[in-house]
Amino acid sequence: MLHLLGVGGANVVFTSDDSPDHVLRFRRDKQIPSSQDVYAFMTAAVYPRLRAAGIDPRSLVDPQIRLISRELLDEAQKLSPVPLMDTKEALLLENCQYYGVSCRIKTLGSSSVGYTDSGIVFISFKPKWLAHSPNAPLEAVHCRTCALNRMRGRPILYCPLRLLSHPREELERFLAHYDLPEKWVQKAAQRFSAAMQSAHVLDALVQVQTDCDPFGILDQKTEMNEKFQVAMATRDCTLYGLIKGDNCVIKLADFDPKDPREKAKFWKNTENNLITGNWYS
Ligand SMILES: O=P(O)(O)O[C@@H]1[C@@H](OP(=O)(O)O)[C@H](OP(=O)(O)O)[C@H](O)[C@H](OP(=O)(O)O)[C@H]1OP(=O)(O)O
Ligand SMILES: Nc1ncnc2c1ncn2[C@@H]1O[C@H](COP(=O)(O)OP(=O)(O)OP(=O)(O)O)[C@@H](O)[C@H]1O
Missing domain, CATH: 3.30.200.110 (Inositol-pentakisphosphate 2-kinase, N-lobe)
Structure with missing residues (x-):
């Protein structure tokens, strides 16, 4: 069934x-x-x-x-x-999610955090753009994801660039938006960041994102080929974590290819609006 x-x-x-x-x-x-x-x-x-x-x-x-x-x-x-x-x-x-009988889950945007009374914590969020957009101004203060959230008036739950540079602190900041008991926030952030780092999850994602899209959607040299599709897919995948005691299992999922013929205009418009609206500053 x-x-x-x-x-x-x-x-x-x-x-x-x-x-x-x-x-x-x-x-x-x-x-x-x-x-x-x-x-x-x-x-x-x-x-x-x-x-x-x-x-x-x-x-x-x-x-x-x-x-x-x-x-x-x-x-x-x-x-x-x-x-x-x-x-x-x-x-x-x-199955990357945990739905225990007494699991309380809170969802904000495309991120969810859940926990059980016994202290099992479940996290799901998108690491998004882990490097600056290649088209962002040199003096950009905000990363692509924060700039987009600012433009859309959406809350900034975490900054992907800070997630890469200060994973434990940024995860603590992210988890503070959920109704997780205080004593579990630090523990979950510590276990989850250690698991991400030892599996080289964010390092590998940022390397693929930058290797596969060195010039950005607005550059003449950018071709809408498979490499570019890989860059965009790795900017929209989901990272799941399940923390039980000292153990944390992490899984990356949701690497759907996007059709550049359908999406190129939307991506170009988004990038132009971020720049002309000064959302990076
Ligand atoms: O444009 P973004 O960065 O907001 O990403 C879109 C996602 O928004 P979010 O992660 O909530 O900010 C958006 O996620 P939601 O539908 O909002 O959950 C989609 O994943 C979208 O991809 P597609 O059009 O379904 O292929 C995503 O579009 P792409 O830009 O990855 O093509
Ligand atoms: N491997 C998995 N394990 C557990 N739950 C999953 C898994 N894959 C997807 N889900 C659940 O199903 C939901 C929808 O799946 P998925 O994110 O793959 O759809 P999508 O069409 O790619 O979404 P989007 O609108 O973000 O592009 C997810 O938000 C998640 O709750």
């Missing part, structure tokens, strides 16, 4: 009684690329670059293509609030 876990802009995600350690991720209707394309992009374009940049491969969520029957698709469709792609394939991923 399936249970609805989450609905995103491009995917609908379920857990199944048969395999609680995994999630099944279906594409929403009218989504191109397919699950098979997403799988190929993750495993052939993104993962090799992150591994070459030194990431611990155990921190990358393990994807598999799962053939699905018409009955399973119908079951998923009945539970889904939005239409699903008519397909014979879905992505099977490790």
